[in-house]
Amino acid sequence: MKSKTELILYHMFWVADYAMRPSLRRMGESFEEWAYHGGFLRQIQELERQGFLEAEEGNKGTKRVVRLTEKGTLRAMGGCDPMERWKRPWDGAWRMAVFDLPETQRKLRSKLRRELMAANFGCLQGSVWITPDALDGVLPSLGKHDVKSGTMMFFTGRPCGGESDADLVKAAWPVAAIDAAYQEHLAHLKSLPSVGSDPRDQLMAWGNLERRLWEKCMKLDPLLPRPLWPDSYPGERAWHERLKTLRTAGKIALEK
Numbered sequence: 001m002k003s004k005t006e007l008i009l010y011h012m013f014w015v016a017d018y019a020m021r022p023s024l025r026r027m028g029e030s031f032e033e034w035a036y037h038g039g040f041l042r043q044i045q046e047l048e049r050q051g052f053l054e055a056e057e058g059n060k061g062t063k064r065v066v067r068l069t070e071k072g073t074l075r076a077m078g079g080c081d082p083m084e085r086w087k088r089p090w091d092g093a094w095r096m097a098v099f100d101l102p103e104t105q106r107k108l109r110s111k112l113r114r115e116l117m118a119a120n121f122g123c124l125q126g127s128v129w130i131t132p133d134a135l136d137g138v139l140p141s142l143g144k145h146d147v148k149s150g151t152m153m154f155f156t157g158r159p160c161g162g163e164s165d166a167d168l169v170k171a172a173w174p175v176a177a178i179d180a181a182y183q184e185h186l187a188h189l190k191s192l193p194s195v196g197s198d199p200r201d202q203l204m205a206w207g208n209l210e211r212r213l214w215e216k217c218m219k220l221d222p223l224l225p226r227p228l229w230p231d232s233y234p235g236e237r238a239w240h241e242r243l244k245t246l247r248t249a250g251k252i253a254l255e256k
Contacts, residue, residue, distance in 0.1 A: 082239050085223035090132050092158065094168065097121065097129045099152035112152075120222035122172025130172050132225060165228055175230045178220045182234040185213040189245045194252070203249055214242065
């Protein structure tokens with residue numbers, strides 16, 4: 001999805017009248033005026049076609065109402081619901097992907113690493129990756145590559161050399177960088193512009209940066225099950241503060 005259409009969904013969320021089924025009726029002007037001036041009409045029509053938005057005519061004397069669907073709300077908030085990820089069960093077993101590819105297959109090695117990172121695997125060493133999740137979802141993707149038998153293997157097990165699960169988490173994922181990213185995001189949430197003579201431009205600039213900072217958090221954080229959280233993990237607090245602050249941003253925008 002292009003950044004401009006992502007931006008539409010995002011701003012529609014935080015100017016919500018309702019937390020779960022937001023609508024964009026006004027932001028100092030009618031929806032049609034806002035969409036036209038922002039050059040968003042074509043993108044909005046495409047988002048409706050893809051099921052991210054739904055529109056209906058308002059009651060007599062009211063303007064057209066455009067709402068985020070459930071699919072659109074999820075996408076607006078970053079593409080996943082962290083709470084759903086955090087509360088998933090864990091059976092206590094680790095899954096490991098190990099591959100040994102020669103220098104002549106450097107491109108394939110880099111591609112495998114990118115796919116493992118995208119699947120939220122953590123890297124213990126350059127060619128040793130772990131995840132607490134079942135491999136059903138990732139095996140078809142990894143299996144499509146031309147990797148000869150014996151050069152890439154998968155295992156399921158538990159550490160037996162005295163290492164704790166917390167040790168594996170710290171070794172495989174950038175825990176300090178994840179914490180720093182969340183702290184940066186939390187600090188930005190506190191800088192939400194207050195109601196002023198014309199807060200719209202300030203809110204838009206604030207929202208654009210907020211969105212980028214949250215994307216940084218989601219890129220770094222594997223959203224591990226709760227039993228594997230590092231000490232003082234700030235992810236859940238940041239998520240709740242984000243929801244609260246974005247709703248406040250919506251109220252400020254709609255008061256103008």
